[in-house]
Amino acid sequence: MSHFEVLAGNKVMVLGKPLTAKDVAETLSLGMKKKTEPFTVMSLKKVVERYREWECEMPGIKPYYAVKCNDNIVLLKVLANLGAGFDCATKAEIDMIINENIATADDIIYAHPIKTPEFLKHAYNLGVPRATFDSKEELCKMKALSPEMEGILRISCCDKTAERQLKHKFGCDPTKDVTKLLIKAKELGINVVGVSVHVGSRCCDPSAYERAIIHMRQIFDEGILIGHPMKVVDLGGGFPGIYNEKISLAKIGKCVMAALQKYFPEKEKYEFIAEPGRYFATTPFSTAAKIFGRIEVPANRITDNENDANKIGYMYYINDGTYMTFSCKHFDGIHPIGQPLTNGNDTNEELFPATIWGPTCDSADLVESLTYHRKLNIGEWLFWDEIGAYSISTVVEFNGFPKAKLYYFADDETM
Numbered sequence: 391m392s393h394f395e396v397l398a399g400n401k402v403m404v405l406g407k408p409l410t411a412k413d414v415a416e417t418l419s420l421g422m423k424k425k426t427e428p429f430t431v432m433s434l435k436k437v438v439e440r441y442r443e444w445e446c447e448m449p450g451i452k453p454y455y456a457v458k459c460n461d462n463i464v465l466l467k468v469l470a471n472l473g474a475g476f477d478c479a480t481k482a483e484i485d486m487i488i489n490e491n492i493a494t495a496d497d498i499i500y501a502h503p504i505k506t507p508e509f510l511k512h513a514y515n516l517g518v519p520r521a522t523f524d525s526k527e528e529l530c531k532m533k534a535l536s537p538e539m540e541g542i543l544r545i546s547c548c549d550k551t552a553e554r555q556l557k558h559k560f561g562c563d564p565t566k567d568v569t570k571l572l573i574k575a576k577e578l579g580i581n582v583v584g585v586s587v588h589v590g591s592r593c594c595d596p597s598a599y600e601r602a603i604i605h606m607r608q609i610f611d612e613g614i615l616i617g618h619p620m621k622v623v624d625l626g627g628g629f630p631g632i633y634n635e636k637i638s639l640a641k642i643g644k645c646v647m648a649a650l651q652k653y654f655p656e657k658e659k660y661e662f663i664a665e666p667g668r669y670f671a672t673t674p675f676s677t678a679a680k681i682f683g684r685i686e687v688p689a690n691r692i693t694d695n696e697n698d699a700n701k702i703g704y705m706y707y708i709n710d711g712t713y714m715t716f717s718c719k720h721f722d723g724i725h726p727i728g729q730p731l732t733n734g735n736d737t738n739e740e741l742f743p744a745t746i747w748g749p750t751c752d753s754a755d756l757v758e759s760l761t762y763h764r765k766l767n768i769g770e771w772l773f774w775d776e777i778g779a780y781s782i783s784t785v786v787e788f789n790g791f792p793k794a795k796l797y798y799f800a801d802d803e804t805m
């Protein structure tokens with residue numbers, strides 16, 4: 391028997407038997423025939439599974455979840471209960487963590503190398519102990535506004551295969567800039583307690599973390615000579631939300647643990663942390679959107695192949711789009727691949743080329759440009775699994791279309 395519990399003011403459906411996100415979405419869709427808004431389901435169990443996997447593959451490395459990736463309060467609460475800290479970059483994120491009793495200031499790292507002055511002062515007054523920096527200007531800002539806050543030097547050490555490179559915006563050169571920054575911090579009386587990195591989002595080469603750890607060792611040695619109490623090894627984010635043959639947490643963990651053993655063998659002397667975002671936020675969230683328009687077109691309009699001019703294709707218009715849940719398409723380079731929520735394509739019915747458009751009047755609001763489906767009907771729901779990173783947190787209700795409603799589910803074991 392299912393029942394409801396409340397977590398962070400939200401109703402969580404606790405299932406009597408294990409169901410997939412698709413099963414749950416399918417059941418919910420039955421009661422939504424007249425609803426015009428899309429909906430998203432969140433599995434609390436998947437957060438717990440990811441956390442357990444983290445503990446297994448990255449033992450001794452405390453995750454500070456990157457709140458920007460998805461600031462859903464239930465996700466934050468579950469992660470806090472499991473023992474995570476939080477990477478915050480703004481006053482709003484810090485206030486949410488503290489005011490909603492998710493965690494205390496001690497469990498926050500202010501991980502923005504260029505901090506808004508008012509936010510920095512606010513964080514300092516609340517007792518947030520550490521912030522990242524990558525320039526002398528930022529050190530001066532910290533001296534003026536947060537003089538006793540500890541500094542973590544953010545270096546640039548990017549995996550060339552990462553789909554989103556962060557090196558252009560943040561991070562000092564790990565060889566050329568470090569000495570002068572460590573000396574400047576010492577002159578200003580700011581304790582540098584460690585080094586952080588972000589190898590890039592959706593990094594595909596686990597050895598990128600090893601390269602970062604080698605730089606960190608050199609910087610630790612230099613920092614100690616200059617008189618800094620170096621102890622924090624911060625591996626940043628970039629851990630994958632979805633695995634493939636090249637990348638998984640197990641592959642990264644193997645590389646990271648070997649490198650830490652080699653370069654930081656006296657474990658008790660150090661604090662090993664990371665700032666994973668997508669790793670925790672991707673898999674728990676899945677979304678469903680309803681088809682409200684369908685037009686038949688010559689298939690070449692979809693495939694761009696003149697040989698298809700006499701074939702049939704369909705353009706579908708759904709009630710969620712790239713201004714809403716699929717904002718991850720623009721902000722995170724994701725290519726969403728959906729499927730019919732009920733009666734999938736694995737029937738004997740003919741498959742047609744199809745385009746899936748978002749609901750707004752913007753012609754760039756394109757969810758899937760070319761996909762293949764049986765002939766779908768108006769009122770049918772489509773479903774996208776594992777879509778929680780940089781999606782829900784970047785929604786805008788452009789053009790007046792309502793955003794997806796969230797439903798939470800778990801099983802007895804998880805609660």
Ligand SMILES: Cc1ncc(COP(=O)(O)O)c(C=O)c1O
Nearest residue numbers: 456591627628629665666667668
């Ligand atoms: C400083 C910092 N840490 C962590 C993250 C999280 O990255 P990811 O979601 O790739 O793990 C980001 C993302 O931009 C970031 O800027």
